[in-house]
Amino acid sequence: MEEDEWRDWAAVVAPHLSSLLGVDAAERVGRELTLALALPLGPAKAELRRILTGHAEVRAWIRRQRELRRGGYRSVASTETVAQRHLAVDFPDQASLGAKIPLMVQVVRFPGDERSAPLKPFVLDGPATLNISVSAGPGLVGLGDLDQDLVVPVAADSDQLRFAFTLIAPGLHRVTVRAFLAGTCLGEFRAEVSVAEGAPSRHPGIRTAELRQIVREPGEVTMEVSACAGGYAFRLVCQTPYERVYSPRRGPDVAVVVDQVAAEIRNLVGNRPVFDDPVLVKRRLVHLGAGLWNDVVPPMIQKQFWAQLPAIRSFSVISELDTSPWELFYSAEADSGKFLVERFPVVRRVSGQDHHPRQLRLSNAGFVIPPKSPPEAEDEVAAIRGKIGPVVADRGVIADCRRLGDLIDEGGFDLLHFACHNTFRADTGSAIQLDGGPFRPSDLDLAVQRRTFEDVGPIVFVNACRSAGEVATLTGTSGWATRFMRSGAAAFVGSSWAVRSESAMKFAEAFYEALLAGKQSLGEASMTARTAVIADGSDPTWLSYTIYGNPAAAVEVVDTL
Template structure:
């Protein structure tokens, strides 16, 4: 991963920070909330101090027992993740971000429609995690807050020093245990000479505070100090910041070797030797890409992990290949222990994937068995899912993702994905190449958001090597940003027969047997794992909620 050096902060030469700014922002916050809601919030037991960011160091480990969300509910009411941040600040100055979980959206700002937000009568503990590459934190970047059943949480302050001049993004994520609840994304302009501007409110819908037992999220954020790792689960650990070198060359070599294995051109004579080599690659990736502190946290709770989600900035690491090893602790590749998923930042957490229909994309010169794959999926879906037909024209695929042909619940691609240094990743359709950047309009218009389809890009060959991985990640994040509920794709070239077997087993589990997204993908990996000389079972990446299920 590329590492950016920390930009020196010229704060010492500046005028003293105005501590009254916190008071001013707090007053503005309270002015936008009714007296009745403030009373409900401030009278709640266990409310955190608004100055908790400055109350001293937090313990390294905070044990958080899961709350029973089937008994003792107090109120069912809408909730929002709410954040206030000035739009403009002078470089080197202190700036305050104020975050709360509220039951209303009074005051200025952008609001979203609300769903039920279930909070037990004793309240719910939610972890707030804040990150920005352009702001340097002055204290903790994670805080636990208590959300009362009958009101708002107390506002919590995160303090930063404004970094280099430019427009910077700030992400606020809310977690319950290892389950991601929602994200607010803000912007702040850092200028050479500026007065702190009026703070604006941003809100995000939180559909629920329920969390999946055994779900753990590995959050990796690129900041000025380096990469910040946080392992979020039933136990809250300290975050770990690591200065990591540029790993692109080593990943390029790794993916080149995986390509050779998939093409049955490996230097190793037997499937067993290929499996041994894969294990060595996975162990090396684990030891080089994951900091020691996170490794220790993983082993402390490894027997309780049932699913793992990775949320990472500027991702060039094939996390699915990780093979944790610690002395006699050897449970295999992560991807064979439990579902390994990915989450794109700011992506909503979809709990159901409506399978109201399916569209298939089979370009000219697709794998010879592409239509066999399509017919097998059609048979599994049956008559309950409408058939939107097989598309091969570039103009039709563009209309499909823009919603002009209706929005099916499944978009399945059986094709080749090619790569060149000059033009990047593309799928050659009848009429021209189709690239991740061609989803820009769909992203801006969020054309897939209403249907939240499952997109399965089952590409069986690539002309490139290292860039194949990063470009496939590009396809996944672009589809998710356009509103897809889930995305599945291969990170390197895969064998056609194994790709078809993976797809058929996945749909059999997800649609035919009603298994969750994560469990279905794990079952599909296991089916194609039997050929020890083929790394296809490790090639697939899955974006989405591991607990999401198919509905009609």
């Protein structure tokens, strides 16, 4: 940093030294900063740097504040208190079948475990109440309330929350702890416990996870869906403290139902459509969406939805039913009826997605057009280049598998747009055929391990048939969206079923126009793009697109000229 930046950070951090270091240390450091600011140019920079980087708490605070500024969050006012926070979880990683095991959760300022990762600072002008939600797979049965409130004091550690489970099945079982502020998910912690007959209990100590988002998005409501013994648990997370609702598993697997829906929609948009009349197509889509709403969403959750509807500005879904086409769900109990995506922006969040920024940086863009792509692909990319403008560096068009793999390994791109065909099979998932071979979601596994895209947080748009399709894996579901988001992408756009090429191109153009020239958020731009292709009543393409990311995220174009 330049000297003026060190001076600026000295002034910004000064009001918060007491909460970071304690009163005595704060007074001493404050005096040192005052003396350093009085030094001439040159010596002042060196002394300020020594002071501000010489205290771990201050150094971490400044680093997080810089990340906040880059992420688009408001600056911290001097009247507010900012303290370094950690989500600390104590949970065994091994236990005996039939045992009852505790899970302890706490938000602390200075955890003693050397493996702890700092949370982004909480910006507090008073105590904040977080809702802590714990979910586990079918092999664990929760004892007591699995949704509890946790008060985070301004300048102290929170109390501990205690959760408990009975272990009813051998094997490796996952537990997820999520922290919510009103309807916004701040982040999550994931742990696994190995269960076997007679196994001794083993505790690895307190572990932590980084919360990437520190403020709630106004009007955001989250639908949380998790697997549990015998079915699924649903919860509508908002300012009203609703309890989770349990729904037994009935009928065929969700993936089977989704494949049936996708096949029927493919027949609606194919070369020989089932219906000639657009009114009949729309009616059939409404019935499909209403059936999904009736069969998937428990009646109590439906009732809560209608109670919250006037206040909802965006709707986020965190679900282990991630194959479900939530965008197609149609609700009509309390009004004339609409698809969810007609009411408000609907976005999804991937379990294990730690990056959730409010600012999407755009300084360069790359494009993928494999051989035998739709005829409109080149026109689509040309139109998008026109929307982006000349100030954004153009990485060119990629057509071969090796070059795309090199780009994935390198990272560094802010936008990666695919205009292509995507093949999808329920058993093997997606594949994009390029020169030299296929590109599959599993080709991103190393990027997932390395979190390759995390520092940049790119936008990835795979404009192809069923590019948002997910398949079952050993630990959940996986597809393009899951892999890119777990690799650190900030936003992903794909389709849940076959789309018409002309409509796909129109959706993409309208999306980028709204996001860039229109200065709309990710959620707003998705609604604008849907509206652009909704006019053709016989074309369900507008319902197909699935959006992952922060609904409030906006693009900042960085001039590279």
